[in-house]
């Protein structure tokens with residue numbers, strides 16, 4: 001599943017390959033991956049110049065320039081969310097289509113095109129006006145790699161949700177998925193069930209440092225897969241969830257379900273808080 005580092009990698013690739021180019025014909029082959037009317041989508045974005053691209057959390061907004069006055073003289077934004085299996089690539093038009101190619105966006109010159117491929121079709125492409133985009137991005141918490149220490153502490157304060165759920169709640173922080181949340185908590189030696197609002201200033205600094213470190217490393221490795229990162233760290237097997245023992249202390253890794261998601265942690269290195277709440281206790285019992 002593409003997470004923030006994969007999306008950041010896509011963003012950098014897009015900037016390199018398509019910035020300044022013009023979109024030609026838009027061919028929607030499967031309407032399910034378009035949010036709203038596919039016809040309107042095609043009409044709104046075709047024939048515009050790609051002026052920029054930015055990311056918030058796991059969403060990318062591609063800025064499309066003005067066309068003619070009949071369009072209302074308004075810029076549009078192409079919002080890309082990859083969902084579970086989405087891929088956005090630049091291909092020669094002559095290249096045979098991969099299975100599950102749902103959208104083709106022609107590029108100027110006519111020799112290349114952008115293709116959206118998505119086997120499971122949870123991803124979405126959407127055309128937005130500027131104010132719609134601002135509203136959408138504004139409703140998301142600060143982007144994880146860019147959040148400041150004081151924003152981070154402020155967002156944590158008084159929150160009674162377990163740290164793990166807090167990290168993954170896109171209203172507090174955007175872009176953190178399951179594996180990066182687990183890995184950050186592991187590096188910061190914090191139990192996923194600790195109430196977010198109960199972290200000391202020191203612990204929250206430690207967590208933020210761990211989070212940024214994990215995300216930066218993954219972006220450096222182009223997010224190709226988190227496994228590469230693991231391998232470079234010399235860890236056996238796949239990612240932490242598949243590890244049976246802690247790589248620090250060799251104790252068995254425990255699994256607990258928090259907000260419906262599997263969390264993996266080392267009970268020795270990430271001990272339960274001493275004054276944990278009843279709610280957290282109850283959730284701990286739900287461990288499978």
Ligand SMILES: [Zn+2]
Nearest residue numbers: 246249266269
């Ligand atoms: Zn351990």
